[in-house]
Amino acid sequence: MTALRGFLWLVGFLLCGEALVWALALSVSPGVVGMLLMTLWLALRGRVGPDIQAASQPLIAVLAMLIMPGVVGIFFIADEFAGQWLAVAAALLLGTLASVATTLWLMLRFMPPETADE
Known part of the structure; x- marks a missing residue:
């Protein structure tokens, strides 16, 4: 259940980034904006909670696979x-x-x- 709560936190920051990019018509990736928001929130809080830790550790293990589609897409353009x-x-x-x-x-x-x- 801890990992699910952490994943919901991560998705929440992604959706906040999506909303900001849409509302302000920014030409930045919503994922980057969401990650910046999460970084600011964690810096203000001063620590990473166990929920986000439990959700992020498995994602870090497959980080290369998460980046791969963007890298492969470069070959087509x-x-x-x-x-x-x-x-x-x-x-x-x-x-x-x-x-x-x-x-x-x-x-x-x-x-x-x-x-x-x-």
């Missing part, structure tokens, strides 16, 4: 990027580096310090 390979490569490289740097910074910031076992 590759002709549209033919003249812009340098910009696409630069965006991929800089985006990857920024993502890795942000993840490292967040991990160092929020993980508890290790205690030396003596």
Whole structure:
């Protein structure tokens, strides 16, 4: 039941993101807006509840499968990027580096310090 409540929280934030994108006519993915809303909510709250933990852990395990349809879709529109390979490569490289740097910074910031076992 805990995982179901957590999944409902995740879907609720996705629907809030969908509503904001629709109401404000934003050109951003509703999933990204929902995730930003959830991040702000969790930052204000100061912790992640057991419901969201129980729902998110299995999703993290299959994250590659969740991303795969978007990656595969690129192959069908590759002709549209033919003249812009340098910009696409630069965006991929800089985006990857920024993502890795942000993840490292967040991990160092929020993980508890290790205690030396003596």
